[in-house]
Amino acid sequence: MIKIAICDDSEFIRNNNQELITKYSIQKDLDCKIEQFENGESLLQKIDTFDLIFLDYQFENKGADGMEIARAIRKKNSDVTIIFITSYTGVVYETFEVGTFRFLDKPIKEDKLFKAMDDFVDSIQNDNSICIKAYGETRYIKESQITYIEGAGKYCTIHLINSNDPVDCMETLSSVEEMVESDSFFRCHKSFVVNLKYIDSFTHSDIVMQDGEMIAISRNKYKPFSEAYANYMVSK
Structure with missing residues (x-):
């Protein structure tokens, strides 16, 4: 399922776009x-739940303008797709920011x-x-947004960057x-797959992620993990 937000101060525009x-x-x-919002402030409260946002540029007396909202969105969710909708064509270059x-x-x-949808x-x-x-x-989840995956029997939990709401998944850790496809993922423990992109530091027993989460490293995984991480850092 693709989750889409339409954020516009005009109910007519929102309904037409929907x-x-x-x-x-x-x-x-x-x-x-599809979910509708009449201002950016209400959208920001649920920003982690959307894949695509149709965002108005100008809100008439209904809160911050589209660029201010877009900047706030990027602080919370760096990966969600934004499509700007406006009659102010002169601001197109500003939106690239x-x-x-x-x-x-x-x-x-x-x-x-x-x-645009295609x-x-x-x-x-x-x-x-x-x-x-x-x-x-x-659900579709971009690999670039996954910090680590945690297995629990027949199920697993996918943890995402800039989100306090992990995705509980009806798949095994091995299947996910x-x-x-990215070579930045490494199975460091029977219960954990980490994205090397989001590692802050590590010891012989634990990995510290950029958000402060601690991930265990199996004893027999430490050497291949440290080699994989070194190779990843060199490649980047």
Whole structure:
């Protein structure tokens, strides 16, 4: 499931965009969940739950403008995709500051939105995203956002950067380990796979992640782990 937020101060615009996205999802047989917000402040409270945001640039007397909200989004979630929607075409270059994926003029034309959605879906498929079964839904997760994966029997938990809400997954640790394609992942313990990208330091027994989490290293994994980490750091 792809989770999409539409943030605009106009209820008419929000409903119109939702209709277009719904039409797209039906044509493409794409599982989408869409939620509307009339201002950026309410969106920020749930920012970790979305994959794609359609964000208005100008909110008339309803809180911060789109750029201010986008900067706040990036502090909480560096990877969520942002598509700006506005009639102020002169601000297009300013939006690049926050890694804008696309810039669409109001009112959005169906062909323009469909092209943006096609490109977004392609970006998910080409960005080493994994597709996992969470409780009650299917989720796409970008490998670049995974800090570590914790196994627990037939299930596992995927921990994400800039998020306090890990994803409980109805897959084994081994099956998710096989899904990830990046060479930055290493199985350091029977219960843990870590992303070398987010390691702060390590000892013979533990890895300290950048967020302060402590991950155990098996005794027989220390040498291959330290070699893998050294090779990763050299490559970067």
